[in-house]
Amino acid sequence: MASAATPGSLSFLPTTSSRTTSRNRYTPSLSTAFLRTPLRRLGFSSVAIDPLLSLHVAAKTRSIQGKGVKGVVSMVKKSVGDLTASDLKGKKVFVRADLNVPLDDNQNITDDTRIRAAIPTIKHLISNGAKVILSSHLGRPKGVTPKFSLTPLVPRISELLGIKVEKADDCIGPDVEKLVAALPEGGVLLLENVRFYKEEEKNDPEFAQKLASLADLYVNDAFGTAHRAHASTEGVTKFLKPSVAGFLLQKELDYLVGAVSNPKRPFAAIVGGSKVSSKIGVIESLLAKCDILLLGGGMIFTFYKAQGLSVGSSLVEEDKIELATSLLEKAKALGVSLLLPTDVVVADKFAPDANTQIVPASAIPDGWMGLDIGPDSIKTFNAALDTTKTVIWNGPMGVFEFEKFAAGTEAVANKLAELSGKGVTTIIGGGDSVAAVEKVGVAELMSHISTGGGASLELLEGKQLPGVLALDEAVPVPV
Numbered sequence: 001m002a003s004a005a006t007p008g009s010l011s012f013l014p015t016t017s018s019r020t021t022s023r024n025r026y027t028p029s030l031s032t033a034f035l036r037t038p039l040r041r042l043g044f045s046s047v048a049i050d051p052l053l054s055l056h057v058a059a060k061t062r063s064i065q066g067k068g069v070k071g072v073v074s075m076v077k078k079s080v081g082d083l084t085a086s087d088l089k090g091k092k093v094f095v096r097a098d099l100n101v102p103l104d105d106n107q108n109i110t111d112d113t114r115i116r117a118a119i120p121t122i123k124h125l126i127s128n129g130a131k132v133i134l135s136s137h138l139g140r141p142k143g144v145t146p147k148f149s150l151t152p153l154v155p156r157i158s159e160l161l162g163i164k165v166e167k168a169d170d171c172i173g174p175d176v177e178k179l180v181a182a183l184p185e186g187g188v189l190l191l192e193n194v195r196f197y198k199e200e201e202k203n204d205p206e207f208a209q210k211l212a213s214l215a216d217l218y219v220n221d222a223f224g225t226a227h228r229a230h231a232s233t234e235g236v237t238k239f240l241k242p243s244v245a246g247f248l249l250q251k252e253l254d255y256l257v258g259a260v261s262n263p264k265r266p267f268a269a270i271v272g273g274s275k276v277s278s279k280i281g282v283i284e285s286l287l288a289k290c291d292i293l294l295l296g297g298g299m300i301f302t303f304y305k306a307q308g309l310s311v312g313s314s315l316v317e318e319d320k321i322e323l324a325t326s327l328l329e330k331a332k333a334l335g336v337s338l339l340l341p342t343d344v345v346v347a348d349k350f351a352p353d354a355n356t357q358i359v360p361a362s363a364i365p366d367g368w369m370g371l372d373i374g375p376d377s378i379k380t381f382n383a384a385l386d387t388t389k390t391v392i393w394n395g396p397m398g399v400f401e402f403e404k405f406a407a408g409t410e411a412v413a414n415k416l417a418e419l420s421g422k423g424v425t426t427i428i429g430g431g432d433s434v435a436a437v438e439k440v441g442v443a444e445l446m447s448h449i450s451t452g453g454g455a456s457l458e459l460l461e462g463k464q465l466p467g468v469l470a471l472d473e474a475v476p477v478p479v
């Protein structure tokens, strides 16, 4: 039988012994030993203009050597930063990027973030004399669909690289081969949308071989599609050696895997969003790593119900009540401080103009639904966050799309911005939390903002991404 304790009492403060046990299970492995050095602040929006980014991975490896650690660093993917002019000069490099930018009805780019994010890798390659064959998907075309052509991207890519980028009307075939043959060292050829071929998403080996036959080596910088085994993200690696990670992909791994597996402690995870069911994997995986877990969003009502509370007409997943109970027990067993909101903003309907009131979590009136966390919860969450050195956030605290229910989410965004300024590592783990920090105007202040929705969720769930798995291992560095 679930306990009838108020959610406010759900602060399972860790005991020394339980913490020690959990800590022991997460002794840093040699593969993540490099993260003992402070992480550089590489806010996503600064990636494109960070002149040092191209040295990021190589520098990281060197920094281990400097520390005099004994052992071998393995399981780190080989990076484009490991490739020097002697590896690259005159070589044809197939670069899979995520250039899936939004376009308006007149084919104007409305947000060029993804293009800017791909630039450091391309610049590193062309400045070392490589010939870049650039590939991406755009939208969800069914066969050749002119409105999903990559042609409108050419002027912006050219402008950012400072060279004239050539464009092919296809991504395989004799015409493309001719353009590749004519590419000068330091030149860039943009291939047409790789998803114009259904074989791309089917990871068809023949199609992958055709793509690969254009190049000598492969760089994957498309984090947003790394969780998909497609021909241009996974299939091509069977035919191209080396196959390495681009700088953007590497940075996502550094933060979403590295910093999360071996965090500066105390480490807090904030998980929100609509449903428990879509975040089970993330909660379970983070529970095993974090010291503090803050929960918000629609999922909290399933947890309240698990404790015998009335939740009015709030969102509840009846079939996940047992799971919520077991997650609460798991947190306790692991010595994780799990905080549920103590008060909520309730509404009489799901609408921007709903009537609202703030009530304790234990007193949600019948017929009212909880759509945001309340001011007491914000205070408690802020106090908990003040104790941390690393924070990861995935999912909004309320229905932040409606102004009346945005305060909780915006408070978290502002708190993380403040903590970033104090040297706390702040990681925004994709999806709606990214939209929230952008809305509040604090995106630039975060240590890392993930560029991938599905891919970051899968990484946070502890899954291996096929597009990453397929890449070559970094050469073990004796240190």
Ligand code: AMP
Residues within 6 Å of the ligand: 272, 273, 274, 275, 278, 296, 297, 298, 299, 315, 370, 371, 372, 394, 395, 396, 397, 398, 399, 400, 401, 431, 432
């Ligand atoms: P997710 O994609 O699972 O991260 O969920 C994000 C969505 O959760 C956003 O569109 C929010 O509007 C929604 N959400 C957050 N809090 C609530 C809530 N209390 N009730 C219903 N939906 C919510």
